[in-house]
Amino acid sequence: MALELPNFALLAPQIVIALAALVLMTAGAFARERWRQWNYVVAQLAVIVATLLTVFTSGDPRVQTTFGGIFLVDWITLVVQLFIYLSVFAALIYGRFYLIERGLERAEYYALVLLSLLGMQILTVANHLLLFYLGLELMSLALYALVAFDRNHALRAEAGMKYFVLGALASGLILYGLSLIYGATATLSLPEISSVAALRPGDERVFGFGLAFLVAGIAFKFGAVPFHMWVADVYHGAPTPVTLLLASAPKLAAFALAFRLLVFGFFEYAHYWQPMLMVVAVASIVLGNLAAIAQKNLKRMLAYSGISHVGFILLGLAVGVVEGNHQLALNAYSATLFYAIVYAVMSLASFGLILLMARSGFEAEWLDDVKGLNQKSPWFAAMLLITMFSLAGVPFFVGFFAKLAVLQAVVAAGYLWVAVLAVVMSLIGAFYYLRVVKLAYFDEPTERQPLIASSETRVLLSGNALALALFGLMPQGLMSLAAYAMIASL
Amino acid sequence: MESYFPVLVFLVVALAIGVLPMVFGWILGSRRPDPEKYSPYECGFEPFEDARIKFDVRYYLIAILFILFDLEIALLFPWGVTFNEMIAAGANAWYAFTTVLIFLAVLVLGYAVEWKNGALDWE
Numbered sequence: 001m002a003l004e005l006p007n008f009a010l011l012a013p014q015i016v017i018a019l020a021a022l023v024l025m026t027a028g029a030f031a032r033e034r035w036r037q038w039n040y041v042v043a044q045l046a047v048i049v050a051t052l053l054t055v056f057t058s059g060d061p062r063v064q065t066t067f068g069g070i071f072l073v074d075w076i077t078l079v080v081q082l083f084i085y086l087s088v089f090a091a092l093i094y095g096r097f098y099l100i101e102r103g104l105e106r107a108e109y110y111a112l113v114l115l116s117l118l119g120m121q122i123l124t125v126a127n128h129l130l131l132f133y134l135g136l137e138l139m140s141l142a143l144y145a146l147v148a149f150d151r152n153h154a155l156r157a158e159a160g161m162k163y164f165v166l167g168a169l170a171s172g173l174i175l176y177g178l179s180l181i182y183g184a185t186a187t188l189s190l191p192e193i194s195s196v197a198a199l200r201p202g203d204e205r206v207f208g209f210g211l212a213f214l215v216a217g218i219a220f221k222f223g224a225v226p227f228h229m230w231v232a233d234v235y236h237g238a239p240t241p242v243t244l245l246l247a248s249a250p251k252l253a254a255f256a257l258a259f260r261l262l263v264f265g266f267f268e269y270a271h272y273w274q275p276m277l278m279v280v281a282v283a284s285i286v287l288g289n290l291a292a293i294a295q296k297n298l299k300r301m302l303a304y305s306g307i308s309h310v311g312f313i314l315l316g317l318a319v320g321v322v323e324g325n326h327q328l329a330l331n332a333y334s335a336t337l338f339y340a341i342v343y344a345v346m347s348l349a350s351f352g353l354i355l356l357m358a359r360s361g362f363e364a365e366w367l368d369d370v371k372g373l374n375q376k377s378p379w380f381a382a383m384l385l386i387t388m389f390s391l392a393g394v395p396f397f398v399g400f401f402a403k404l405a406v407l408q409a410v411v412a413a414g415y416l417w418v419a420v421l422a423v424v425m426s427l428i429g430a431f432y433y434l435r436v437v438k439l440a441y442f443d444e445p446t447e448r449q450p451l452i453a454s455s456e457t458r459v460l461l462s463g464n465a466l467a468l469a470l471f472g473l474m475p476q477g478l479m480s481l482a483a484y485a486m487i488a489s490l
Numbered sequence: 491m492e493s494y495f496p497v498l499v500f501l502v503v504a505l506a507i508g509v510l511p512m513v514f515g516w517i518l519g520s521r522r523p524d525p526e527k528y529s530p531y532e533c534g535f536e537p538f539e540d541a542r543i544k545f546d547v548r549y550y551l552i553a554i555l556f557i558l559f560d561l562e563i564a565l566l567f568p569w570g571v572t573f574n575e576m577i578a579a580g581a582n583a584w585y586a587f588t589t590v591l592i593f594l595a596v597l598v599l600g601y602a603v604e605w606k607n608g609a610l611d612w613e
Binding site: 005022025026028029030202 | 492493582585596599600602603606607
């Protein structure tokens with residue numbers, strides 16, 4: 001077999017992000033003080049260039065591989081990556097003034113964001129178990145450091161430490177699972193694993209164990225019950241721009257990871273992972289919605305709400321496999337992709353609202369801080385209303401259609417009781433979203449400080465929330481994009 | 491699963507070798523404790539300070555740097571050994587060479603950043 005030069009053009013977006021991260025890291029150490037304002041520009045430019053390159057390098061032909069087949073670029077890569085870029089782009093804009101006010105806006109921050117972005121990109125293009133692990137670690141290590149970025153703040157350092165210790169444990173689980181799977185199949189390449197016709201009788205059990213560890217690791221990265229212990233503490237402890245990033249883009253990357261591994265790699269072994277995902281998904285929806293009611297901290301509340309949304313994503317993944325019915329599987333997976341995208345955009349808006357209300361020395365992270373937002377700014381109270389209604393799944397906001405699509409797939413797969421349970425839990429969950437709206441509209445503000453926010457944040461937040469309303473009125477475009485990505489890739 | 495039986499035997503024997511001496515010592519040994527025997531000591535002296543002290547973070551930095559460059563060598567060896575085979579298999583020589591140069595450049599860049607940030611100053 002002659003070794004050919006790999007097709008580097010296919011990986012151009014990843015190369016751009018990696019180079020930009022290196023440049024920013026070097027700039028952090030060597031560049032003069034007056035060049036500091038360019039860090040932000042470099043990071044944003046890198047994200048924009050990567051977006052353009054992704055659009056132009058992928059999509060045609062539908063499935064492309066490079067580096068001997070360990071990288072795979074298809075329509076799922078394209079769609080997931082585009083929304084990851086969008087999330088990171090928005091996260092950088094939202095977070096900038098928060099960071100400047102607190103003296104945290106340094107080149108290293110942007111370098112770490114880009115490195116975690118690189119990890120997420122690798123998760124979307126990986127086609128080899130080791131590469132998945134590499135991408136996961138790159139993403140996670142950068143995020144651990146970002147959570148503890150304000151290292152002199154006790155709460156931030158504690159959150160970073162918790163995230164790191166538990167994340168390392170999850171990485172260990174995944175690695176152990178991968179080694180067991182390697183032991184059973186003697187290969188790490190995903191296409192080869194999926195084509196291993198039959199495992200030898202003794203190896204099946206080993207393989208099942210490996211898959212269990214893998215699912216546990218994936219559930220941890222998603223923050224699903226019972227591996228959710230870190231979520232609330234880390235969301236609460238991290239600086240809000242980092243929480244915003246943490247709640248949006250990595251969820252999409254985790255979707256790509258779970259989808260590629262379980263559906264592409266281990267589709268033949270769905271009878272192992274389907275029940276596991278089902279249990280994790282149902283537990284997440286129940287516990288996430290119930291625990292969120294008790295929270296007084298807005299970031300913790302959104303963390304538990306995130307757990308319940310992750311439950312829906314996993315539910316969609318779990319119900320896709322029904323006795324080889326291709327159409328049902330396609331519907332379930334495109335509904336799941338749609339849900340993941342919608343959740344990321346809703347996360348951006350909800351944490352963006354916290355950043356809008358925050359100012360120097362005031363985090364605006366308690367429910368009481370929302371009180372009387374309508375008196376301060378009717379416009380942003382309306383944006384809050386749209387975001388919360390969308391998160392709650394009120395009809396004719398985009399969150400409703402996301403829930404509807406997943407629930408349709410659940411019912412089609414024959415799990416009626418699961419769908420009923422999910423609807424009941426969503427109704428219970430609507431309480432805490434509506435409580436935020438009630439506080440904003442009907443309560444007297446505790447303090448009379450006007451909103452201080454940059455015009456970029458105001459414009460972006462308005463656009464972000466209005467997009468939730470707009471896509472709620474016209475969800476077909478985004479839905480058919482998700483559906484097309486699935487049809488083109490499966 | 492039968493093929494794993496030797497592993498099980500190995501585990502049992504290893505556990506026995508580790509645990510049995512302690513158990514025998516505990517059963518057969520005589521125990522006549524007095525306060526002196528239970529007090530901590532430092533080469534015959536009273537301890538000077540608490541054993542749990544903070545280590546300077548720079549020790550960890552040096553240790554991490556050591557691991558980093560140690561692993562770099564571990565990756566360079568197989569590359570060097572298989573270089574001729576790669577060429578023989580039809581790989582582009584410049585490609586095989588530049589991949590490692592890029593890898594080294596990233597490491598050197600990281601080293602320079604660490605140096606510039608003062609992580610290696612020992613004052």
